[in-house]
């Protein structure tokens with residue numbers, strides 16, 4: 001595979017730090033640029049990150065320590081001239097992010113984004129590579145709108161849904177998922193926090209995460225949508241109702257799911273659909289793809305966040321406790337790592353898909 005030079009925009013943040021770890025030894029992607037806010041620009045990466053480095057057991061990769069952080073906004077042209085594409089994960093206002101990402105795209109620098117700003121732009125693909133890889137074909141229409149040859153924006157969906165959307169997906173074609181009720185138990189790294197920076201979460205549950213429930217209900221419908229002309233049209237089903245809670249966990253979002261089908265499957269049919277499911281990333285053997293995407297645990301007390309979030313380098317989804325329900329048809333629990341599969345890892349996998357399909361050439 002060809003090698004690509006990449007930049008990390010928002011490199012000093014929680015997701016940006018994850019990118020630095022994932023890309024330090026990536027077989028296809030070579031990090032040439034680290035960029036963040038004007039507060040960090042001009043500093044060595046190690047100094048800019050300082051006490052914000054979130055991984056006690058993993059140091060800052062040696063090769064990045066002395067790199068001088070660039071200014072994500074002021075240095076766009078310079079960055080675009082040095083890289084083949086950028087990963088973007090910044091904490092800015094939505095309209096600022098939308099404008100920033102479009103400026104990179106218009107500078108002919110593709111953007112693989114973790115931010116929510118463009119998730120509902122109709123010609124921006126929001127991709128879980130195992131589920132809707134075909135949505136990247138909308139990039140042609142987006143390039144026409146932006147007037148670019150190479151530049152485009154592709155986004156990752158929210159981290160909250162990265163466990164239950166994969167679990168429901170293999171059941172949709174044969175059994176028709178009509179309704180899902182979802183309660184998520186979300187880690188503090190999802191808010192860019194550690195126990196040091198969010199002490200109020202210790203011995204506590206906070207029953208509100210701004211904007212999260214709407215994302216958890218609406219984003220799956222775009223992922224399950226289809227391309228029609230110059231846009232992705234959202235699916236009309238299933239109806240999803242979500243409650244999202246912040247819990248005292250460092251990493252890993254757990255979900256408790258209730259599901260109703262058009263045609264109720266047997267438990268064995270559900271387990272078999274999960275076991276046999278694999279997607280384009282597995283077929284192509286993409287470097288970050290888990291071998292087994294959906295893993296079912298037979299034990300009553302699994303999956304557990306702490307024990308199972310790192311399954312297949314944090315890129316697999318863990319499911320357990322499938323049983324019949326007295327209101328819905330079935331209920332189960334599921335788990336995915338929010339900053340790996342749910343953020344940086346999912347974005348790297350999407351970039352691998354785009355690279356394999358020639359979108360960075």
Ligand SMILES: NC(=O)c1ccc[n+]([C@@H]2O[C@H](COP(=O)([O-])OP(=O)(O)OC[C@H]3O[C@@H](n4cnc5c(N)ncnc54)[C@H](OP(=O)(O)O)[C@@H]3O)[C@@H](O)[C@H]2O)c1
Pocket residue numbers: 009010011012013014015016035036037038039040041072073089090091092114115116158159189190191192193338339342343
């Ligand atoms: N954490 C997760 O699990 C997760 C999952 C999915 C998506 N996301 C999304 O990813 C994005 C980043 O999240 P995070 O948790 O990594 O946030 P974070 O830890 O607060 O990091 C924010 C990053 O944005 C940079 N930044 C802030 N203001 C900027 C500006 N004006 N110009 C350029 N860069 C600026 C920061 O640079 P300085 O250090 O210089 O301030 C830092 O690198 C957010 O949009 C978030 O919604 C996060």
